[in-house]
Amino acid sequence: MKAEIISIGTELLLGHIVNTNAAYLSRRLAELGIDLYFQTTVGDNPQRLTQTIRKALVRSDVVILTGGLGPTIDDITSESVANLISKPLVFDASVWRDIQKRFGSMGVKMPSGNKRQAMVPKGAICLRNNFGTAPALIVEYMDKVIICLPGPPREMEPLFEDQVASYLKKRFKSESIIVVRTIKIVGLPESFVNNIVRDLLKMPPPTTVGIYAKLREVHLVIMAKARSPRQCRRAISPIEKEIVSRLRNNIFGYDGDTLESIVGMMLLKKKLTISVAESCTGGLLSKRFTDVNGSSRYFMTGIVTYSNESKSSFLGVKRADIVRFGAVSNEVASQMASGIKYFACTDIGIGITGVAGPAGGSLRKPIGLVYIAIKTSKKCIAKEFRFSGSREDVRHQASQAALDMVRVNI
Amino acid sequence: MKAEIISIGTELLLGHIVNTNAAYLSRRLAELGIDLYFQTTVGDNPQRLTQTIRKALVRSDVVILTGGLGPTIDDITSESVANLISKPLVFDASVWRDIQKRFGSMGVKMPSGNKRQAMVPKGAICLRNNFGTAPALIVEYMDKVIICLPGPPREMEPLFEDQVASYLKKRFKSESIIVVRTIKIVGLPESFVNNIVRDLLKMPPPTTVGIYAKLREVHLVIMAKARSPRQCRRAISPIEKEIVSRLRNNIFGYDGDTLESIVGMMLLKKKLTISVAESCTGGLLSKRFTDVNGSSRYFMTGIVTYSNESKSSFLGVKRADIVRFGAVSNEVASQMASGIKYFACTDIGIGITGVAGPAGGSLRKPIGLVYIAIKTSKKCIAKEFRFSGSREDVRHQASQAALDMVRVNI
Numbered sequence: 001m002k003a004e005i006i007s008i009g010t011e012l013l014l015g016h017i018v019n020t021n022a023a024y025l026s027r028r029l030a031e032l033g034i035d036l037y038f039q040t041t042v043g044d045n046p047q048r049l050t051q052t053i054r055k056a057l058v059r060s061d062v063v064i065l066t067g068g069l070g071p072t073i074d075d076i077t078s079e080s081v082a083n084l085i086s087k088p089l090v091f092d093a094s095v096w097r098d099i100q101k102r103f104g105s106m107g108v109k110m111p112s113g114n115k116r117q118a119m120v121p122k123g124a125i126c127l128r129n130n131f132g133t134a135p136a137l138i139v140e141y142m143d144k145v146i147i148c149l150p151g152p153p154r155e156m157e158p159l160f161e162d163q164v165a166s167y168l169k170k171r172f173k174s175e176s177i178i179v180v181r182t183i184k185i186v187g188l189p190e191s192f193v194n195n196i197v198r199d200l201l202k203m204p205p206p207t208t209v210g211i212y213a214k215l216r217e218v219h220l221v222i223m224a225k226a227r228s229p230r231q232c233r234r235a236i237s238p239i240e241k242e243i244v245s246r247l248r249n250n251i252f253g254y255d256g257d258t259l260e261s262i263v264g265m266m267l268l269k270k271k272l273t274i275s276v277a278e279s280c281t282g283g284l285l286s287k288r289f290t291d292v293n294g295s296s297r298y299f300m301t302g303i304v305t306y307s308n309e310s311k312s313s314f315l316g317v318k319r320a321d322i323v324r325f326g327a328v329s330n331e332v333a334s335q336m337a338s339g340i341k342y343f344a345c346t347d348i349g350i351g352i353t354g355v356a357g358p359a360g361g362s363l364r365k366p367i368g369l370v371y372i373a374i375k376t377s378k379k380c381i382a383k384e385f386r387f388s389g390s391r392e393d394v395r396h397q398a399s400q401a402a403l404d405m406v407r408v409n410i
Numbered sequence: 411m412k413a414e415i416i417s418i419g420t421e422l423l424l425g426h427i428v429n430t431n432a433a434y435l436s437r438r439l440a441e442l443g444i445d446l447y448f449q450t451t452v453g454d455n456p457q458r459l460t461q462t463i464r465k466a467l468v469r470s471d472v473v474i475l476t477g478g479l480g481p482t483i484d485d486i487t488s489e490s491v492a493n494l495i496s497k498p499l500v501f502d503a504s505v506w507r508d509i510q511k512r513f514g515s516m517g518v519k520m521p522s523g524n525k526r527q528a529m530v531p532k533g534a535i536c537l538r539n540n541f542g543t544a545p546a547l548i549v550e551y552m553d554k555v556i557i558c559l560p561g562p563p564r565e566m567e568p569l570f571e572d573q574v575a576s577y578l579k580k581r582f583k584s585e586s587i588i589v590v591r592t593i594k595i596v597g598l599p600e601s602f603v604n605n606i607v608r609d610l611l612k613m614p615p616p617t618t619v620g621i622y623a624k625l626r627e628v629h630l631v632i633m634a635k636a637r638s639p640r641q642c643r644r645a646i647s648p649i650e651k652e653i654v655s656r657l658r659n660n661i662f663g664y665d666g667d668t669l670e671s672i673v674g675m676m677l678l679k680k681k682l683t684i685s686v687a688e689s690c691t692g693g694l695l696s697k698r699f700t701d702v703n704g705s706s707r708y709f710m711t712g713i714v715t716y717s718n719e720s721k722s723s724f725l726g727v728k729r730a731d732i733v734r735f736g737a738v739s740n741e742v743a744s745q746m747a748s749g750i751k752y753f754a755c756t757d758i759g760i761g762i763t764g765v766a767g768p769a770g771g772s773l774r775k776p777i778g779l780v781y782i783a784i785k786t787s788k789k790c791i792a793k794e795f796r797f798s799g800s801r802e803d804v805r806h807q808a809s810q811a812a813l814d815m816v817r818v819n820i
Contacts (some may be wrong), residue, residue: 010620011620011622011631012432012433012436012449013436013446013447013448013449014436014437014440014446014590014620014631014633015432015433015434015435015436015437015438015439015440016433016437016592016622016629016631017433017622018428018429018430018433019428019429019432019433019449020428022422022425022429022451023422023425023426023427023428023429024425025425026422026423026424026425027424027425027426028425029425030424030425036423036424037423037452037453037455037458038423038450038451038452038458038462039422039423039429039450039451040448040449040450040451041432041448041449041450042447042448043447045447048447048448052448070600071601071604072604072608072611072621073611073612074611074620074621110601111601111602111604111605112605113601113604113605113608114601131798131799152623154799154800154803180424201482202483210420210421210424210426212421212426212427219426221424221426223424276714278693281697282696282697282699282700282701282705282709282712283693283694283695283696283697283698283699283700283712283714284693284697285693286692286693286696286697286714287691287692287693287694287696287697288693289692289693290692290693290714290716291692291801291802293767293768293769293801294769295692295716296716296717299692299714299716300716300717300719300720301713301714301715301716301717301720301724302692302693302712302713302714302716303711303712303713303714303724304686304693304696304700304709304711304712304713304714305711306700306705306706306709306710306711306712307706307710307711309710309755310710310711310754313753314711314713314724314753314754343723343724344720344724345719357703358703359703359704391701391703392701
């Protein structure tokens with residue numbers, strides 16, 4: 001079973017948006033045991049689109065298209081597919097009702113263009129889109145399948161998850177499936193992890209290990225292809241154990257885990273509450289804590305004290321110490337952590353202060369210098385970090401380091 | 411002049427990483443006036459890679475490859491290109507010296523595999539990579555050009571910027587360049603904007619208008635192709651004026667502007683300071699304010715009061731009102747805005763409270779219900795919103811609406 005992804009949109013060819021859909025669909029297809037050899041991106045041009053779909057149908061069994069299902073004249077997917085399979089576009093009353101309902105619930109008058117979206121290739125299976133007006137289409141053509149999905153990820157992903165995946169499973173009973181196990185590592189650079197697992201990275205299929213670096217996070221991905229989930233897991237298990245034995249404490253989680261979700265679970269389990277005082281990260285750490293559904297059970301208060309004044313008035317940082325050590329210092333980070341713990345009445349307090357850049361650096365306090373402190377009932381630990389990269393990179397790495405300090409200190 | 415991008419890597423086909431290189435290169439090629447009709451992604455498979463490059467060479471003048479230049483046996487780009495153009499791989503002493511120097515400066519022993527990276531197709535122009543060991547290659551083949559760039563963006567982007575762009579400019583004296591002007595709109599759904607500018611979206615090249623929807627933000631992109639930047643701007647100007655006259659107050663900025671950078675500039679100009687009290691957005695609004703370099707001049711304090719307790723103790727929200735109206739209410743949002751304005755001693759205070767989901771919704775307070783209040787010295791305005799989508803979507807839309815309330819009320 002071979003699939004191919006075609007992403008449609010001139011905005012992709014102009015680089016206005018990054019194609020996250022292709023990555024999402026590729027991952028899901030791999031999990032379904034469907035081979036994928038090509039991703040192609042084309043613009044809103046009927047001729048080139050038709051040519052690309054035609055070529056894909058020759059070499060693949062399933063062609064998944066994303067984009068081009070909107071209400072505007074630039075949206076050419078339905079028409080192109082109809083032409084290609086020599087079927088007319090027909091008006092689908094049930095799709096039309098869904099679109100009308102959607103506008104009704106938003107309390108918004110519907111623009112006339114949306115009627116286009118109810119025109120679908122004759123014989124197509126229409127899937128209801130609960131997050132937008134564009135329906136998804138499944139078009140069966142000889143022994144091949146063309147699947148058309150809307151471009152916005154918040155519409156495309158639920159459609160794939162709830163309706164397309166089960167269709168594919170039913171239609172193409174795959175002889176083999178792929179199981180992927182991701183091991184997530186924090187606190188070690190990629191080259192170190194690479195050296196530690198070098199031998200494993202060379203394993204030939206059907207079970208392979210890949211290494212992927214993120215900012216202050218490394219993922220090792222074990223992938224097994226076999227007849228059943230059980231066989232896959234049996235192939236993965238010894239490799240996973242080996243990796244765990246080599247990297248032990250630097251492994252923070254698996255698969256869908258994030259550092260914030262893992263730290264959150266630890267806090268919940270230990271019945272601890274936490275609060276955060278941020279300067280250079282400007283709310284990013286609070287945001288990451290509260291990205292986790294249910295975080296209100298342990299995350300109480302976050303304060304972004306951007307000015308020196310607010311560091312003193314909200315957190316009780318001593319004005320004299322800000323003058324003496326500077327706002328970016330071990331001392332101020334520690335007082336921020338203690339202050340937020342005290343005022344928010346939580347078990348743990350975190351303080352972060354640093355220079356995120358691109359301006360504001362000096363010889364003694366260069367861009368990327370960050371102090372992070374954690375205050376618990378038993379101890380107060382402060383650490384100095386020197387991060388590199390853009391303002392965004394520095395801020396992300398600081399939030400990553402802070403979460404990891406919580407992970408190893410509670 | 412037509413170009414084509416081929417991204418190489420099985421990790422892309424497995425969806426382990428998102429292809430940001432294609433977006434970056436597409437944007438830069440458009441700016442250089444080079445047309446791009448296709449982006450293709452293939453795995454680390456010599457046969458399929460060769461087949462894809464061959465096809466690209468038929469329909470395009472320049473083929474840019476990213477990835478597959480690393481030191482491992484999976485890295486097949488140099489070999490495949492050499493085969494394709496029927497040239498041998500030869501050892502390049504100067505590339506080899508650069509690689510050795512790089513390892514020397516890192517104080518790390520070089521793994522043996524890196525010697526592979528000094529083997530390049532005979533006659534290739536080697537570009538020095540200052541951020542990694544893989545050299546970039548320019549291969550001139552008949553009247554076509556194949557450009558091989560390393561996969562990691564932090565290596566690829568400087569190589570393109572410093573060396574490839576100037577090569578392309580010199581080699582293909584383009585008769586035309588492209589200028590892109592993006593007009594950014596907030597507060598109107600895509601279908602509305604679409605209706606308002608429908609006629610403009612139908613304009614034929616060389617000057618076109620495209621519409622792109624984001625969450626609570628719509629971009630209109632005017633693109634002009636002409637001999638000189640001046641001619642491009644002359645083509646863009648009347649269309650831009652027309653769009654501005656139709657959408658006036660809903661336009662918040664242009665090109666690289668973000669809603670937070672524009673609001674920041676307005677605050678600076680009016681010499682106003684701001685502080686933020688967030689509940690459901692959990693720090694995202696503070697983060698967005700402080701994403702802007704120099705925001706410390708107007709952004710003073712952000713508080714994430716996730717618990718009811720912290721809403722009272724840090725912001726002075728009346729406990730009785732939380733009980734009477736609920737934490738998610740107009741009243742509490744207003745008291746949060748007034749409270750943070752008062753305690754942080756700023757000119758403006760923002761309060762946000764809502765239900766981000768996916769849990770915590772009820773019939774009376776459904777997921778997506780958000781109240782946002784803005785308190786200035788003159789007035790306190792609170793508004794109710796009903797957002798849809800995931801937790802992340804609801805939070806983003808709420809931060810977007812809050813920034814826009816600041817924009818229109820100061």
